[in-house]
Amino acid sequence: MFKVDFCLAVAIFLIVDFLVVISFWVFYTYHNDSETDLQNSKYFRQCPYCCVVFFDYQKQALCACPQCKSLIDHNDLL
Ligand SMILES: [Zn+2]
DSSP, X not given: OOOOOHHHHHHHHHHHHHHHHHHHHHHHHHSOOHHHXXXXXXXXXXXXXXXXXXXXXXXXXXXXXXXXXXXXXXTTOO
16 A cells, blocks of 8 residues: 655645546537527627627617617618
8 A cells, every 4th residue: 555645645636626627628618509609699799989899689770889879770880
């Protein structure tokens, strides 16, 4: 049987924690829902006056900028 001193215990603890974090990162990297990001990206709008980026889920002719409250035509959106 081998002796476990303090340095070896800390090293084993850090290695196990590192492997757990890496395994969670790999799991969520390959199982994330990237289609949701692509679906939301078509709703990105940028105000031509104050350059704030916001989501516009409404299909109206005019939308209001949430920051400067300007009414923006969809043709003026960047
Ligand atoms: Zn604005």
